[in-house]
Amino acid sequence: xxxxxxRIMTDGVIIGDSVxxxxxxxxxxxxxxxxxxxxxxxxxxxxxxxxxxILTIEASGIGIxxxxxxxxxxxxxxxxxxxxASNLSDDVYETRVYSxxxxxxxxxxxxxxxxxxxxxxxxxxxxxxxxxAAMGLxxxxxxxxxxxxxIGAVIEKGFQGxxxxxxxxxxxxxxxxxxxxxxxxxxxxx
Amino acid sequence: xxxxxxRIMTDGVIIGDSVxxxxxxxxxxxxxxxxxxxxxxxxxxxxxxxxxxILTIEASGIGIxxxxxxxxxxxxxxxxxxxxASNLSDDVYETRVYSxxxxxxxxxxxxxxxxxxxxxxxxxxxxxxxxxAAMGLxxxxxxxxxxxxxIGAVIEKGFQGxxxxxxxxxxxxxxxxxxxxxxxxxxxxx
Numbered sequence: 001x002x003x004x005x006x007r008i009m010t011d012g013v014i015i016g017d018s019v020x021x022x023x024x025x026x027x028x029x030x031x032x033x034x035x036x037x038x039x040x041x042x043x044x045x046x047x048x049x050x051x052x053x054i055l056t057i058e059a060s061g062i063g064i065x066x067x068x069x070x071x072x073x074x075x076x077x078x079x080x081x082x083x084x085a086s087n088l089s090d091d092v093y094e095t096r097v098y099s100x101x102x103x104x105x106x107x108x109x110x111x112x113x114x115x116x117x118x119x120x121x122x123x124x125x126x127x128x129x130x131x132x133a134a135m136g137l138x139x140x141x142x143x144x145x146x147x148x149x150x151i152g153a154v155i156e157k158g159f160q161g162x163x164x165x166x167x168x169x170x171x172x173x174x175x176x177x178x179x180x181x182x183x184x185x186x187x188x189x190x
Numbered sequence: 191x192x193x194x195x196x197r198i199m200t201d202g203v204i205i206g207d208s209v210x211x212x213x214x215x216x217x218x219x220x221x222x223x224x225x226x227x228x229x230x231x232x233x234x235x236x237x238x239x240x241x242x243x244i245l246t247i248e249a250s251g252i253g254i255x256x257x258x259x260x261x262x263x264x265x266x267x268x269x270x271x272x273x274x275a276s277n278l279s280d281d282v283y284e285t286r287v288y289s290x291x292x293x294x295x296x297x298x299x300x301x302x303x304x305x306x307x308x309x310x311x312x313x314x315x316x317x318x319x320x321x322x323a324a325m326g327l328x329x330x331x332x333x334x335x336x337x338x339x340x341i342g343a344v345i346e347k348g349f350q351g352x353x354x355x356x357x358x359x360x361x362x363x364x365x366x367x368x369x370x371x372x373x374x375x376x377x378x379x380x
Contacts, residue, residue, distance in 0.1 A: 058249035
């Protein structure tokens with residue numbers, strides 16, 4: 001998606017050789033008009049797939065998942081929780097995922113009532129890096145007896161190997177902008 | 191908003207005399223079709239106000255804030271962060287808020303670049319209880335030299351006093367469903 005690559009080049013802030021901050025439009029401030037176009041692109045990539053539900057993970061995936069739903073007949077969005085709370089049920093699917101940016105392991109949880117056997121689930125997230133969040137979400141979908149129709153990421157850090165791991169597991173992966181490497185402080189897109 | 195009250199009565203799960211779980215449609219699974227109507231109601235309540243930006247707090251506010259933006263010409267949405275991360279700037283407005291449901295104090299932060307002096311900011315959240323999240327967001331808006339045009343909550347727990355505290359501070363507060371009390375396991379709406 002060329003408009004997305006251009007936006008990343010214009011507004012992204014590169015930190016070292018592996019972190020790209022896009023919090024001016026994607027995951028702290030959200031440019032809703034722009035993200036609607038991003039969401040429409042997910043719809044284009046996954047057209048022809050039956051999608052009953054969109055699954056994402058808090059917090060940064062929620063906005064883009066909610067907007068993506070608009071292009072899939074307003075299907076429900078479920079976000080996996082990273083933090084326990086007094087208002088979360090005990091009857092959950094849970095798995096462990098490692099966050100690269102936060103450098104810690106989280107247990108992610110989804111209430112069993114919100115993914116059902118036989119459902120077709122599209123996984124959407126802001127970033128795909130080493131793939132552990134998407135892998136964890138995929139495991140939860142399988143635990144529920146549901147089917148992952150695909151995994152959509154707004155930005156992929158292609159040099160962190162997540163895409164390949166997910167494809168090996170049999171998932172269809174669509175990343176709207178793939179950063180092949182960060183070299184001498186510049187982004188190289190695939 | 192009658193449809194919202196009905197939905198809370200149908201799907202809400204009451205725990206004790208102060209907790210109401212609405213995670214089947216609002217803050218774990220999101221019923222996007224329904225939440226678009228909720229968002230449209232915020233637009234109705236705040237029509238005539240100039241809104242340059244919507245401010246919310248991760249994680250549960252993000253979805254409803256993103257959908258509310260659709261009814262305010264797709265204005266940008268900013269979500270305050272509760273957790274530090276390697277990809278968050280050091281140059282932030284921050285304040286302390288106490289979470290009733292999680293029973294702990296959080297520092298919430300907003301990057302200084304994403305709220306600017308003179309902006310008109312609408313604060314949106316899923317719940318209003320003791321008001322400390324909204325109060326913290328309001329403080330951040332003031333630190334930035336911007337103006338709070340109003341505070342919108344999907345559900346207010348009227349018995350926890352947040353509404354009054356916010357009104358005393360001079361804020362306009364619009365809650366779409368106000369639970370006056372939880373009595374003998376039943377909800378009483380205002």
